[in-house]
Amino acid sequence: MNKLASNPYFRSDIQGLRGIAVLLVVIYHSGSTLPGGFIGVDVFFVISGFVITNLLMRERSHGLSDTLWKFYFRRVLRLLPAASILVCATVLFSMVALAPNDELAATLSLARQSLYGANFFQLHGPGYFATASPLKHMWSLAVEEQFYLIYPIIFLSVNFIFQRYRKIRIPLTVILVGLITTSIAIAELLARGKGSSIMVSMLNTKPQTFSFFMMPSRAWEFAVGAAVAIVPPRLLKFSSTFANSICLIGFTAIIYSSTTYSESTIFPGLSALVPVLGTALIIFAAQNSLFSSFLLNFRLLKFVGNISYSWYLWHWPFIVFTEILFPHNTNAIWIAIFSSLVPSMISYRIFEQTLKQRFKIPTKSFYYLTAVLVLLPFLLTQVISTVTPLLRKHSVDAMTIYLEEGQIHSLGCADNNVTPLQDFCKITNNPGAPLAYLVGDSQAAAAAEGLIMATKASGLNLAMRTINGCPPLDFATTGGGCWLANEMDIKSLDPKIVIVAASLTYYAPESNPESGESPASILSMINWVSRLESQGRKILVLLEVPKMDMSTRATILQPKVTSSISRIEAQRSHLYLEQKFINAFMGSPTVSVISTDKIFCPKAQCNPRQGDKLLYRDPTHLSKFGSLLLKQLFITELSKLQGLSNYPPR
DSSP states (O other), X not given: OOTTTTSXXXXXXXXXXXXXXXXXXXXXXXXXXXXXXXGHHHHHHHHHHHHHHHHHHXXXXXXXXXXXXXXXXXXXXXXXXXXXXXXXXXXXXXXXXXXXXXXXXXXXXXXXXXXXXXXXXXXTSSOTTTSOOTTGGGHHHHHHHHHHHHHHHHHHHHHHHSOSHHHHHHHHHHHHHHHHHHHHHHXXXXXXXXXXXXXXXXXXXXXXXXXXXXXXXTHHHHHHHHHHHTSOGGGGOOOXXXXXXXXXXXXXXXXXXXXXXXXXXXXXXXXXXXXXXXXXXXXXXXXXXXXHHHHHTOHHHHHHHHTHHHHHHHHXXXXXXXXXXXXXXXXXXXXXXXXXXXXXXXXXXXXXXXXXXXXXXXXXXXXXXXXXXXXXXXXXXXXXXXXXXXXXXXXXXXXXXXXTTTHHHHHTOOOOOSSOOOGGGEEOSSTTSOEEEXXXXXXXXXXXXXXXXXXXXXXXXXXXXXXXXXXXXXXXXXXXXXXXXXXXXXXXXXXXXXXXXXXXXXXXXXXXXXXXXXXXXXXXXXXXXXXXXXXXXXXEEEOOOOOOEEEOOOOSSSOSOEEEOEEGGGOHHHHHHXXXXXHHTTTOSSXXXXXXXXXXXXXXXXXXXXXXXXXXXXXXXXXXXXXXXXXXXXXXXXXXXXXXXXXXXO
């Protein structure tokens, strides 16, 4: 007989509900058509609040300290071993499967926090799916653990004050109502973007991010489950028909939210009431509902519920690593998901059953085990962080990408502060010679190395300031923003030549060659260049480099950057926007507009490699070697703008 089932307080229907919750999350993470599957986490939170409150209600008579000690002992025994082993296994595999720079560094950083504060890591991250991090899903476990640290103390303190059984429900109900009201108000306001200035100044995060990932805005979901657990037994006696109706409403709420909610839903504020209350209704009435009892006690669903914690732990790393190793194989995701069941079942058997049977009470060996499990992930990440530079040597491509990320950034000239340009961003090659000023976004930064060499050969002086994601738009029409720094430089430095480099398709992604219209951002860039021209300056516009078909992940398992040759004709928006710029300044003696398509796509074939060298460090930015290929082109065009008949030699 299942030992869980032999427990008189065990509810098998709750296991079935856990199975539904983890299936929602797994299907959502698979990328399949379940846009609101993330509400499975909310279902888990309600279940957790119900289960731990039931446990505390049964054992509160043992005394505050004894009950609290036993509670934390059980939580540690159930949660920590499986999580610690998962983190260690993920970190070890990350060492060979993730690029040994940003991706691996982010995973190691998250691993150090995963057992107690992974949700804090999400506050400053680029987004849940923005980067490949196989431990990001640990945020929900961190929220749960943080709630476990506080709630039992509140519960048992209330019990200590109100000693008798009948009196604890009233004060606890008042506390839970207050907690639910306060927490959901916080969640709703932050999810709608209220309090932006406070969140940014205090935690350097968006209020919506805080609302989604942090315990204060999630506590009400646990509290709703707790409220169901303290309902007096006499109120649970109702007819099967009534129970069926209640459960039907609950299931409908979960199905509705999981199929209609999406990433654009304001969540987890008032919209989260639908799945949360739906779950609470099912827990409340399922025991008296024949239909729900039958469905939730379905053997396969209960099995999934039994391993739900372990499966939640293992499925996401399997998905992430599969997408990295087999990026174009959609079927591989499902193979990974089903494969993750194997370690999940092993983890459940060893850590959730065997250890529970072995450690009935805390012993010395238990304390040693806990210390090892807490320290092991941290120590492992420290070791791998130390050897990360050695990992790069296993791949020439990985080393190239690492060393050449943002050459100008290493100089400290990628700066959007409205402060005078730093002295090290000014290069004097020939005192008294004209000054050239490089301005633009990350495209300008990537091209800087070739320009530095060209101005040195041309005898020009150079100043540089680039701002990632900041297009050189017409200040007069935009009214300010990150362009203030560039305007200040031009006014104070008074450069004779301005070199502009910026992405075009990034700022006009929906441009349609069929319409013949110029996107507003492109028109604003053209106006900005025209305004510089009217000031008597000469301008060199370096159009964006063609996009390459390549993946920048270079790892021990995949030592070479994955790339392929593509056709420039396929980049219709790129060619269309380039032509707009070329036409705008055709015939102008003071504006030179140059395209790099012939350099990087000779004979219309775009290849990010030249022999064994990478021309690009990612699909849209040049490597140092690629930037140096622009040297002669810069020399030629700068000489034309200066009116020199004898161009400097190569």
